[in-house]
Amino acid sequence: MDAPVALWRKVLDRLDEAGVLQHLVLIGSWCIPCYGEYFAGVPYTTSIRTRDLDFLVPSPRHPMPRVNLPELLKDLGFVVDFRGEGYMKLDHPELIVEFLVPERGRGTDHPVSLPQLGVNAAALRFLDLLADRLIETKVAGHLIRLPHPAAFGLHKLLIAPRRIKDAKAIKDKEEAFRVLNALVAKGETGQIRQIFQGIPRGWQRRIEQVLISQKQSELLEALK
Secondary structure, eight states: OOOHHHHHHHHHHHHHTOOGGGOOOEEGGHHHHHHTTTTSSHHHHHHHOSEEEEEOOOOOOTTTOOOOOOHHHHHTTEEEEEETTTEEEEEEEOOEEEEEEEEOOTTTTSSSEETTTTTTEEEEETTHHSSSSSSEEEEEEEEEEEEOOHHHHHHHHHHHHOOSSHHHHHHHHHHHHHHHHHHHHOHHHHHHHHHHHSSHHHHHHHHHHHHHHOOOOHHHHHTT
């Protein structure tokens, strides 16, 4: 087990022991290995290389146990790092833990306080797509909530064109194709289509444009 994975498991241990893991949704690239059980029996690779460990708080006002997460993870080597407009991240040489919430209304350029967790969060567009369709899976002895793989893949395609750095856009598309093609191989094209048809038409057009530019004709057909 390499160092980031070992540390990731320790973070999950702490969050679960504190009673907050069940209120969070793991999003971002760390979902890739967690989907391994879901895609058992079809071609799918679980390897990733990223420091970013992102947790979505789908309902920030929903009651949950109070815990000071910076203190909870301090002895693991995480330090508080403030960036931009005061956005808080928990930084470690192996991992960067960040908390996100869905953007509401007109949105905000300022961090959203999560006093029950002792941190703040960035409010981002499109996160409702991840929060609206969840699955649960056992990972390292913990029950973890994840976006449905179809929602994960479509979200990656939706945000890829918004990336400032080309490397991140390429990574988003690669991860989206990996997960969506695994769903097709698993016979779950209908899940992709159902989620796709339930999102705004403007979002659909962005996803279609990415698939067209990348010549992903099979995935385009899956959306119809």
